[in-house]
Amino acid sequence: MTLSARAKWLIGAFAAAGLSFIYIPLMVVIVNSFNSSKVFSWPPTSFTTIWWEKALANDGVRRALWTSVQAGVGATVIALLLGTALSFALVRYDFFGRNTLNFLVVLPISLPGIVTGIALNSSFTNVLQPLGINLGLFTVVLGHATFCIVVVFNNVSARLRRMGTSLEEASSDLGASMWQTFRFITFPTVRSALVAGALLAFALSFDEIVVTTFTSGPGVETLPQWIFNNLFRPNQGPIVNAVAALLLVIFIAPVWLAQRLSGSETHAGGRV
Amino acid sequence: MWKVIPLMTREVAISLRDLRKEFRTPARTVVAVDSINLDVYNGEFITLLGPSGSGKTTVLRMIAGFELPTSGSIVLDGQDVSQQPPFDRDVNTVFQDYAIFPHMSVLENVEYGLRVKKVPAAERRRRAEEALANVALADFGDRKPSQLSGGQRQRVALARALVNRPKVLLLDEPLGALDLKLREQMQIELKELQREVGITFVFVTHDQEEALTMSDRIAVFNNGAIEQLGTAQEIYEHPATEFVAGFVGVANLIKGETAQALTGQSRTVSIRPEKITLAGAGDRQASGHVREVIYVGNATRIIVALDAGGQLIASEPHDGRAPTSVKVGDAVTLHWFAAQEYLIG
Numbered sequence: 001m002t003l004s005a006r007a008k009w010l011i012g013a014f015a016a017a018g019l020s021f022i023y024i025p026l027m028v029v030i031v032n033s034f035n036s037s038k039v040f041s042w043p044p045t046s047f048t049t050i051w052w053e054k055a056l057a058n059d060g061v062r063r064a065l066w067t068s069v070q071a072g073v074g075a076t077v078i079a080l081l082l083g084t085a086l087s088f089a090l091v092r093y094d095f096f097g098r099n100t101l102n103f104l105v106v107l108p109i110s111l112p113g114i115v116t117g118i119a120l121n122s123s124f125t126n127v128l129q130p131l132g133i134n135l136g137l138f139t140v141v142l143g144h145a146t147f148c149i150v151v152v153f154n155n156v157s158a159r160l161r162r163m164g165t166s167l168e169e170a171s172s173d174l175g176a177s178m179w180q181t182f183r184f185i186t187f188p189t190v191r192s193a194l195v196a197g198a199l200l201a202f203a204l205s206f207d208e209i210v211v212t213t214f215t216s217g218p219g220v221e222t223l224p225q226w227i228f229n230n231l232f233r234p235n236q237g238p239i240v241n242a243v244a245a246l247l248l249v250i251f252i253a254p255v256w257l258a259q260r261l262s263g264s265e266t267h268a269g270g271r272v
Numbered sequence: 273m274w275k276v277i278p279l280m281t282r283e284v285a286i287s288l289r290d291l292r293k294e295f296r297t298p299a300r301t302v303v304a305v306d307s308i309n310l311d312v313y314n315g316e317f318i319t320l321l322g323p324s325g326s327g328k329t330t331v332l333r334m335i336a337g338f339e340l341p342t343s344g345s346i347v348l349d350g351q352d353v354s355q356q357p358p359f360d361r362d363v364n365t366v367f368q369d370y371a372i373f374p375h376m377s378v379l380e381n382v383e384y385g386l387r388v389k390k391v392p393a394a395e396r397r398r399r400a401e402e403a404l405a406n407v408a409l410a411d412f413g414d415r416k417p418s419q420l421s422g423g424q425r426q427r428v429a430l431a432r433a434l435v436n437r438p439k440v441l442l443l444d445e446p447l448g449a450l451d452l453k454l455r456e457q458m459q460i461e462l463k464e465l466q467r468e469v470g471i472t473f474v475f476v477t478h479d480q481e482e483a484l485t486m487s488d489r490i491a492v493f494n495n496g497a498i499e500q501l502g503t504a505q506e507i508y509e510h511p512a513t514e515f516v517a518g519f520v521g522v523a524n525l526i527k528g529e530t531a532q533a534l535t536g537q538s539r540t541v542s543i544r545p546e547k548i549t550l551a552g553a554g555d556r557q558a559s560g561h562v563r564e565v566i567y568v569g570n571a572t573r574i575i576v577a578l579d580a581g582g583q584l585i586a587s588e589p590h591d592g593r594a595p596t597s598v599k600v601g602d603a604v605t606l607h608w609f610a611a612q613e614y615l616i617g
Contacts, residue, residue: 096298169338170371172358174385174436184388188375 064226075144083152117214135217143215152197159193199254322493364433379413545587554607
């Protein structure tokens, strides 16, 4: 299809407007984190790195960052184990109820966080607390794992489908045992999908706030929670900007890497 | 040549007994292979020929071990392997899509079977290089599969299978993805390779010309069963059923009253088009009118509507004599010899 010059101009303008709408606010956050004015006055008066220094030296920020990393790693490990196992089961075997199960596995990522949060909160307090497990980092990890599983599952399933079964059949035909086939053929083929899924899962967990709020107990505060709690406190504004910028950077790197690793057919699902 | 030795005295490499395969879905059961009996002899090139869905590939996959039979047995070199996994069977497969491991070099692909069987590195390197040389890819060991053409991948798949010196090589429509010229060349190369290595080849194809060109024997499959088993010549010249007559070569059948009137036979009669001439001699003849004249390069095919009913196709070879000048609508008389008729059914 060829477009008239006018149509091209219009489409270009719309695209530019759309991208600006998404990215200008993000730019403002980053620029303000270097703005020496305490009240975000615009345009920035002068350049400073003091907010970054203060943010990195802040005990609350450091604790929250560490909590977020623990939650992200924990949720990612669970997602890798369960998501991979599920995608092998659902892609490689045909059984009664397969499509239903497939739907149930993918559903959590599109459920509203508030619903997941309330559901998890009431089941944790009703089931885990009587067993002596209180709301805390562990329950945050479980909460994040519910939707992190989906991105691992989607990435690995797409790879397994594209791979087909003939490579594994060929390996076994050439005399390889099941374990050898997994080690030499299956694993190397899905490896980059696993890495991509893990990076996306980590990124998802890292910026989550709704489910976190409902599943974290007292004394557990992730980085997004810290930002939310400090945003309207006097004097914390500029530091919040720097932390938000930091979060952005930590979030972008794995998403960008995951995109590259899984080629063009990544579908991470919503809620990123 | 081994062909002069009666087949019965030859050693059996694979024996299929009452082999049956059903695929069950909640909705229905499909019988893919229905009680097949077949002996494949050592060193033989046997082709399983049939349309898609006739069960030939399922039989091959059962011999390889990718599918387990519903009932019946597969005896490989005297040993019942029906329930054994693929890695415990002394057969190797060349896949339709070649199934070359994309993350390994060509040499690593060829070495794979020896590597998983823990053959020492030096020996497996030597054997893999030898196998690559056998398929004229000696200098390609370091390449990645993505850098190879379709024909080269095909050869890698062959080398990767043959390096293991299997008792039997299974080939699942290995030439299907190649263009016509390359396919014809590979047919000859495969045949030569098979004669050199002396390994039993079980070849699956839906291409009747390919089957006739390459095979010592052909098993014609239809609806999960073997319709006819025989040499290329037997299959072509003595088709046992209407299906075989139609699937292999051009169908030329006369039935019922037409057969009765022209040949005195009450059964269906088959005559190959090249046995029928417009001008030549013969103790049979039939008159009719030309319905269509088709130029096919090495011959002209003339479709004649017979006055006695039905139609016959005559093939006039372009052998240097003046080409036939008949036109659509001309009255013609077809001639052939009774000895070249075959009765079906």
